[in-house]
Amino acid sequence: MHARESDSKPVEENEAVTYAEIEGVQLKLSRPYTFPGQWIGQQEILMQLLACWITVDDLDLPLTPRLVGSPGVGKTQLAIAAAQAQGRPLYIYQCTADTRPEDLLVTPVLSQGGEISYHASPLVSAMISGGVCLLDEGNRMNEKSWASLAPLFDGRRLVESIVAGITIPADREFRAAVTMNQDESTFEIPDYILSRLQPTLEVGFPNKQDEMSILQYHLPFAEPEMLAMTVEFLQQSHQLKLDFSPRDGINLLRFAIKRMIQDPSHPISRDQAWQEALEKCLGEEAVDLEQLAQRRRRTLGGDAVPLGLADLFFDPQDPLHPDADGDDEEDDE
Numbered sequence: 001m002h003a004r005e006s007d008s009k010p011v012e013e014n015e016a017v018t019y020a021e022i023e024g025v026q027l028k029l030s031r032p033y034t035f036p037g038q039w040i041g042q043q044e045i046l047m048q049l050l051a052c053w054i055t056v057d058d059l060d061l062p063l064t065p066r067l068v069g070s071p072g073v074g075k076t077q078l079a080i081a082a083a084q085a086q087g088r089p090l091y092i093y094q095c096t097a098d099t100r101p102e103d104l105l106v107t108p109v110l111s112q113g114g115e116i117s118y119h120a121s122p123l124v125s126a127m128i129s130g131g132v133c134l135l136d137e138g139n140r141m142n143e144k145s146w147a148s149l150a151p152l153f154d155g156r157r158l159v160e161s162i163v164a165g166i167t168i169p170a171d172r173e174f175r176a177a178v179t180m181n182q183d184e185s186t187f188e189i190p191d192y193i194l195s196r197l198q199p200t201l202e203v204g205f206p207n208k209q210d211e212m213s214i215l216q217y218h219l220p221f222a223e224p225e226m227l228a229m230t231v232e233f234l235q236q237s238h239q240l241k242l243d244f245s246p247r248d249g250i251n252l253l254r255f256a257i258k259r260m261i262q263d264p265s266h267p268i269s270r271d272q273a274w275q276e277a278l279e280k281c282l283g284e285e286a287v288d289l290e291q292l293a294q295r296r297r298r299t300l301g302g303d304a305v306p307l308g309l310a311d312l313f314f315d316p317q318d319p320l321h322p323d324a325d326g327d328d329e330e331d332d333e
């Protein structure tokens, strides 16, 4: 396996293009992801992820974990931070419903001169250069595409590109992680693939202090009062088991701040801007979290709250229901 830097730099681009030659076929490698990604708080899960990538012996193999958790909780950020903590080049492959097996591996590209060149995907680029590949939102990709990765995530550590007609072995240093999303637009991943993607690491919501640090890190220009209002809101929503995330907090703050500075001659008050942002970013229902939580529990039915005897005799909305207006706190954190 030979990876070489091209010796002539393109004039407009200051990053060198890298090629590798596998079984006589030249592959153009993708560029690694170089943006900074810091992981704040929750050190345990970062350590668990880093442990997956350790090898204790020549015969040992690294693990490829699944990172799961609510949307916007920080799964992608965690993987980016872990790769950077180890100083390994990071390649991110965004999986989608349209990802075909070959997109994951090698894509032929027709140049202007009519020649075919082969472009290695971020995954294959990580395999060749001994980097980390994050398969982001892995369960948006269908079973057929996953099937082409079965030999990569077991002892064989290789993939077969039908298009380029080559077998590509992974470098010893190659590591991977997969993030999985929990929403409707995902596929069931077959068991033989899931059994190769272990362990499952669940990213949870941050505590109050960490959530404040996360918002401060992303929005260092935000007023402390606005940050505090947002953290209060997010913490309350985590307690009520609603899935408003740090990402929601970041977006709502960004919008509120923009609205406040927009028209200096008619400034909007902080509270007004924040309330408006809450409604516009997270929906009207976010204004009353308690009520939203109650409604969610009801639509989830017996799954979320056990039905009481009264539920058999009263409609949930009935004011005569013994639990109506009850300030039944969710304190089973």
Ligand SMILES: Nc1ncnc2c1ncn2[C@@H]1O[C@H](COP(=O)(O)OP(=O)(O)OP(=O)(O)O)[C@@H](O)[C@H]1O
Pocket: 038, 039, 040, 041, 042, 069, 070, 071, 072, 073, 074, 075, 076, 077, 078, 137, 179, 181, 206, 214, 217, 218, 246, 247, 250
């Ligand atoms: N612990 C953390 N440290 C720093 N930033 C964080 C942390 N947790 C979340 N964030 C920030 O919150 C936002 C959402 O995180 P991220 O995109 O990683 O979530 P996700 O779980 O991958 O979401 P999705 O399910 O939509 O893919 C990002 O801007 C990220 O930087």
Ligand SMILES: [Mg+2]
Pocket: 075, 076, 077, 136, 137, 179
């Ligand atoms: Mg993500």
